[in-house]
Amino acid sequence: MLVLGIETTCDETAAAVVERQSDGSGKILSNVVRSQIAEHARFGGVVPEIAARAHVDLLDGIVDSAMKEAGVGYAQLSAVAAAAGPGLIGGVIVGLTTAKAIAMVHDTPLIAVNHLEAHALTPRLTCALAFPYCLFLASGGHTQIVAVVGVGQYVRLGTTVDDAMGEAFDKVAKMLSLPYPGGPQVERAAEGGDAKRFTFPRPMLGRPDANFSLSGLKTAVRNEASRLTPLEPQDISDLCASFQAAVLDSTADRLSVGLKLFQEQFGTPRALVAAGGVAANHAIRSALQDVAAKAQTTLIIPPPALCTDNGAMIAWAGAERMALGLTDTMEAPPRARWLLDANAKAPAGHANSRAGH
Amino acid sequence: MMILAIDTALDACSAAVLDTTSGNTIAIESLPMQRGHAEALMPLLGRVMKESGIGFAGLDRIAVTTGPGSFTGLRVGLSAARGIALAAEKPVVGVTTLAAYAAPVVAANAERPILSAIDARHDHVYFQVVAGDGSPLVKPKVAPIAEALEAAQYGALHLVGNAAAMLLAARWPADAADPVAVDCQSAPDITWVAWIGAAIDPDGAPPRPFYLRAPDAKPPKDRLEVSAPPST
Numbered sequence: 001m002l003v004l005g006i007e008t009t010c011d012e013t014a015a016a017v018v019e020r021q022s023d024g025s026g027k028i029l030s031n032v033v034r035s036q037i038a039e040h041a042r043f044g045g046v047v048p049e050i051a052a053r054a055h056v057d058l059l060d061g062i063v064d065s066a067m068k069e070a071g072v073g074y075a076q077l078s079a080v081a082a083a084a085g086p087g088l089i090g091g092v093i094v095g096l097t098t099a100k101a102i103a104m105v106h107d108t109p110l111i112a113v114n115h116l117e118a119h120a121l122t123p124r125l126t127c128a129l130a131f132p133y134c135l136f137l138a139s140g141g142h143t144q145i146v147a148v149v150g151v152g153q154y155v156r157l158g159t160t161v162d163d164a165m166g167e168a169f170d171k172v173a174k175m176l177s178l179p180y181p182g183g184p185q186v187e188r189a190a191e192g193g194d195a196k197r198f199t200f201p202r203p204m205l206g207r208p209d210a211n212f213s214l215s216g217l218k219t220a221v222r223n224e225a226s227r228l229t230p231l232e233p234q235d236i237s238d239l240c241a242s243f244q245a246a247v248l249d250s251t252a253d254r255l256s257v258g259l260k261l262f263q264e265q266f267g268t269p270r271a272l273v274a275a276g277g278v279a280a281n282h283a284i285r286s287a288l289q290d291v292a293a294k295a296q297t298t299l300i301i302p303p304p305a306l307c308t309d310n311g312a313m314i315a316w317a318g319a320e321r322m323a324l325g326l327t328d329t330m331e332a333p334p335r336a337r338w339l340l341d342a343n344a345k346a347p348a349g350h351a352n353s354r355a356g357h
Numbered sequence: 358m359m360i361l362a363i364d365t366a367l368d369a370c371s372a373a374v375l376d377t378t379s380g381n382t383i384a385i386e387s388l389p390m391q392r393g394h395a396e397a398l399m400p401l402l403g404r405v406m407k408e409s410g411i412g413f414a415g416l417d418r419i420a421v422t423t424g425p426g427s428f429t430g431l432r433v434g435l436s437a438a439r440g441i442a443l444a445a446e447k448p449v450v451g452v453t454t455l456a457a458y459a460a461p462v463v464a465a466n467a468e469r470p471i472l473s474a475i476d477a478r479h480d481h482v483y484f485q486v487v488a489g490d491g492s493p494l495v496k497p498k499v500a501p502i503a504e505a506l507e508a509a510q511y512g513a514l515h516l517v518g519n520a521a522a523m524l525l526a527a528r529w530p531a532d533a534a535d536p537v538a539v540d541c542q543s544a545p546d547i548t549w550v551a552w553i554g555a556a557i558d559p560d561g562a563p564p565r566p567f568y569l570r571a572p573d574a575k576p577p578k579d580r581l582e583v584s585a586p587p588s589t
Contacts, residue, residue, distance in 0.1 A: 043577065044576065047574040049572035049573065050572045050574060056566060093395045093432060097395060097399065098436045101437045101438075101439075102440045102441075104402065104403060105440075177583050226581060229583075230583055330400045331400055334396075
């Protein structure tokens, strides 16, 4: 089964061709990603209209490259998959419409993939991982703990009630004038910093649910930093180190609760899987090792190129759905919001927060 | 030439297949639409292609409106056109909405200049002025309505576009020659998009968005003061 996958939900324009064997294993034939970092850098974050403009300019060329690199013709495709959300709607529209057009020409099945589902299923592309497993997804747009029970079967165990984890890293970087994208810059600055110089809050620590909160922590960093202006390089390093330490403590606590909830509802997870751009942070990775070890499960982190947004994960999720006969029609809508777990409810007291969608 | 035309830039979702040899529009569908183009276009295209009975392999070219218009809307049509072009290995050309509005008047051998104007909100219009033979007098731009009204200097004009009536004709300068005609349509005629698409030189008509406006984005101002540039 040959599947073309298209990803345009944020600031990466990406396309890939993936082959799925009848035994369920996968092989990436091509995986082309064009990041728009340069376009957004001077704004200190992703500007939706700039992202949408870049996607429409770039996408057909990226798809063409992915198909040529894979040595596959359009008529040979078993399915065309696109991320139909959740994400920035301007980009989603470009990706989904392009996928529909390609699918229509050769009457190829279309798969409208949930971007979060693609992250959730990625580990099965690179190794033979059986269900159920526990996913920790942390990126610039999402921070969730999800029980992956089967293809199309996801139960959200925890979510952020405000900022996403990657977003918090980016915002801290931005306030400290570190270059965009800020996550890796905060990690780098933290390496030379004193994590004990500032005591920042460990949000949600000890709560029985598995939810996250990061905006208060970010504000605490801003308040502390404001008192120190003008900021010396050492101040910046210490602020970053202290911030990262707080994130690590909070993450470890929230995940251990998440794994406990998983155990209660679904038994022992086959693995703890991390995905999303935050999983590229080395300090986070080592914290996750500890969490997994304590829960006596295996930690799986896909290679960095498959953790951040890419077309291969969309193609693979498309292939997994196609294998179950789950295809979509030309009516499939682009969706800015799309819960992975349709039954997920916002945590009590956070109904009007981002956790509701 | 068999040409598939697509327009989603303004208040319609339209597609048509034109056979330029016979001059017949062999399939056409146009739905008035202010939003929802992204959901509506591909099912509509499927119906139009089925009605045409020729299949994508039978097309010689695809034409698509590039704007000016709704940023999101024009990207829907462009994504579809470029996706089809890629998978069907067919050339695709871009047609501006301003040119598409003027086309039927130019084709009727108009003697008067033609002012095409599209509502750009906030008291602005996207507009262009061409002579009766289609040669440019004022190149496409976004400007205050007052500036578009200065086109009255070219004499009695034919006004076209979705801003022709309410925004321009209604405010036409009292001391200027009255417009010879005012055609106010909410979107260009898709058949004319196809005709221009067939006539145009592909090298000069790339299927790229024609926004005429920069994205609304400003660099951040909420950074804290640092004593020296941070090491990067």
